[in-house]
Amino acid sequence: MFDYGFFRFESKEDLYAKAAAFWNPGKVKLWRDAGTDLVIDRREGYFLYDMSGKRLIDLHLNGGTYNFGHRNPELVATLKSALDYFDMGNHWFPSVARAAFAEKLVGTAPGMDYALLGAGGAEAVEIAIKSARFATQRRKIVSIVKGYHGHSGLSVATGDERFSKIFLSDRPDEFSQVPFNDLDALEAVLRKRDVAAFIIETIPATYGFPMPKDGYLQACQNLCRKYGAMYIADEVQTGLMRTGIMWGWQSYGLQPDMFVTAKGLGGGVYPISACVATEQCAAWQKQDGAAHISTAGGSELGCVVAYQVLNMLERPALVSNVHYVAEFFAQAFAQSMAVHSDIFVGVRQRGVILGLEFDHPEGAVAVSRALYEHGIWAIFSSLDKRVLQFKPGVLLTAPLCQEIVDRFDAAMPRARELLRNARREAQA
Numbered sequence: 072m073f074d075y076g077f078f079r080f081e082s083k084e085d086l087y088a089k090a091a092a093f094w095n096p097g098k099v100k101l102w103r104d105a106g107t108d109l110v111i112d113r114r115e116g117y118f119l120y121d122m123s124g125k126r127l128i129d130l131h132l133n134g135g136t137y138n139f140g141h142r143n144p145e146l147v148a149t150l151k152s153a154l155d156y157f158d159m160g161n162h163w164f165p166s167v168a169r170a171a172f173a174e175k176l177v178g179t180a181p182g183m184d185y186a187l188l189g190a191g192g193a194e195a196v197e198i199a200i201k202s203a204r205f206a207t208q209r210r211k212i213v214s215i216v217k218g219y220h221g222h223s224g225l226s227v228a229t230g231d232e233r234f235s236k237i238f239l240s241d242r243p244d245e246f247s248q249v250p251f252n253d254l255d256a257l258e259a260v261l262r263k264r265d266v267a268a269f270i271i272e273t274i275p276a277t278y279g280f281p282m283p284k285d286g287y288l289q290a291c292q293n294l295c296r297k298y299g300a301m302y303i304a305d306e307v308q309t310g311l312m313r314t315g316i317m318w319g320w321q322s323y324g325l326q327p328d329m330f331v332t333a334k335g336l337g338g339g340v341y342p343i344s345a346c347v348a349t350e351q352c353a354a355w356q357k358q359d360g361a362a363h364i365s366t367a368g369g370s371e372l373g374c375v376v377a378y379q380v381l382n383m384l385e386r387p388a389l390v391s392n393v394h395y396v397a398e399f400f401a402q403a404f405a406q407s408m409a410v411h412s413d414i415f416v417g418v419r420q421r422g423v424i425l426g427l428e429f430d431h432p433e434g435a436v437a438v439s440r441a442l443y444e445h446g447i448w449a450i451f452s453s454l455d456k457r458v459l460q461f462k463p464g465v466l467l468t469a470p471l472c473q474e475i476v477d478r479f480d481a482a483m484p485r486a487r488e489l490l491r492n493a494r495r496e497a498q499a
Contacts, residue, residue: 073112073122083122086110106440109448114141117464117471119448128475130449132462134276135308138335140464145383146338146376153375160371162364172374175381176345179317182326185353187346188369192307192333193221195344196270198363199329200225202348203268203301205355206328213260213269213300215251217454219277220270220305229270231277231454251275252284257291261298268328269295270303273310273319279435279458280419280426288323295328301352304330307344308424311335312384312393312465315422322421328352338380343373389465396467397422403476411483414438414490425461426452429490435459437489438482445482447475 073080080086087110091099102109109127113120117140119127129137139146153168160166173186187202189195200212214220214229221227227235228246235241249256260266269291274280295302304327309319311332316322320330329352333344355362383389401420404427408415417428429435435451435458442449452458463472 083108083110086122105436107443109443116140116143117467125446127443127446127448128471128478130447130461130463130475132335132464133339134334135311135313135462136334136337137339138311138313138465139338139380139383140466141339143338143340143466146340146379149379150340150372150376153372157371157375159367160369162366162368163361166369166371166374168371168374168378169369172369172378175378176332176347179381179385180321180330180347182349183330183347184350185348185356187348187353187356187363188374189333189344189346189365190342190367190370190373191221191344192331193223193226194365194368195307195331195333195346196220196226196229196303196305197223198346199270199303199331199348199352200229200268201363202329202346202352202355203303206301206352207267207299209265209267209300210245211266212246213257213266214246214248215271215275215278216248217251217278218248218270218272218275219454220272233454251278251281252287254287254290254294258294258298261294261300264298266298266300268301268303270305272305272308273314273323274308274421274424276308276424276460277453279428279452279455280424280460281455282419282421283323288320288325292325292327301328303327306330307333311380312390313422313424313462315390315393315397317384319421336377336380337373338376341370341373341376342367343370343377344368384465392467393423393465395469396463396465396472399469399472400425400461400463400476403472407476407480407483410480414483414487419458423463423465425463427459427461429457429459429486431490431493432457433493434490437493438486441482441486441489442479444485445478447478447482 110122111119112122117129119129176186177183187198220229227240228242292302304320314322329348331346337343404418416430419426433456436456438459439451449461
């Protein structure tokens with residue numbers, strides 16, 4: 072019996088049956104078929120515990136949501152304290168929590184003027200797209216092939232067809248895509264001067280963290296300036312110190328017209344997102360401040376938590392730790408790749424953003440399963456299954472870093488076995 076006070080389940084199988092019946096049968100089947108029978112139960116710091124009690128080190132972090140780990144004590148205390156005074160608030164009226172947080176957030180990004188608040192990353196992307204259309208009086212949006220910016224109406228249309236076609240949300244008349252790292256293709260689209268915005272993750276996460284070529288992002292921004300389009304940096308997974316500086320675009324010397332942030336902004340304890348914009352892009356607020364309305368967007372509780380998140384990220388000790396963790400894994404994986412070069416063939420890294428490349432079309436699927444069996448949870452990239460998304464937290468300790476590397480190396484023989492089986496099945 073699993074009794075949680077509010078609800079109970081007779082067994083893990085009982086939970087699976089009800090999740091498939093009332094929640095999402097596709098996701099239940101996906102992970103069970105993959106050999107990942109994970110039902111997250113207790114969670115603390117960078118550890119997850121399955122209903123069965125199995126402990127896992129979390130290197131997925133739900134896309135960076137748990138940058139500080141799960142249920143970070145300082146952020147839990149912040150939320151509890153906020154509940155003594157605040158609730159979600161009322162989106163219609165000025166708010167002390169929203170004003171304080173918006174000022175703090177804009178202050179982290181010189182050149183920006185307003186923080187337009189939402190509840191999740193997709194909503195922040197929607198705000199950015201609408202703001203670009205207002206600012207330019209153009210309709211078309213350009214993104215990259217294999218890009219990802221969320222699952223809502225406008226945001227899903229910018230992403231891979233896997234996510235848009237199923238809902239008839241692909242809109243070739245309004246949304247187009249160009250290959251990553253291809254400036255000629257981008258200019259060919261922009262030179263028509265009918266594009267409102269080019270949106271790109273500073274390092275595309277769902278695509279497996281391929282790194283931009285030297286000068287590529289700066290050139291993209293310059294092309295946008297040349298042809299009158301807005302440059303939108305999607306920082307949902309690359310922001311909040313994960314590249315070693317507060318925002319990934321800052322590490323590349325950029326000055327976007329807008330950027331979006333979410334996930335880790337709420338510290339894993341309260342959902343909040345933002346589109347941070349220049350005066351030009353946010354000018355619609357002066358014409359009609361209620362043109363975009365979000366009941367839960369910029370919840371006052373979320374603003375208090377996010378304010379503290381930014382405070383924590385600015386601490387010198389945390390910044391130093393991010394650089395330590397990044398260098399630790401850079402060295403450790405260089406050594407590991409030399410030992411396991413038959414399957415482990417590349418590391419894509421900037422700060423604590425890492426994509427680990429394996430020599431098989433679905434190599435990261437096998438490695439993800441092998442790591443799961445050895446006490447680590449890291450997920451393969453949805454749009455390039457050769458690549459494992461590897462996302463260390465910003466507060467990882469030296470002993471835990473070493474444990475991760477030891478478990479990674481211990482999992483490689485099992486990964487080889489799974490890959491050999493996959494090759495035999497493909498040849499059969």
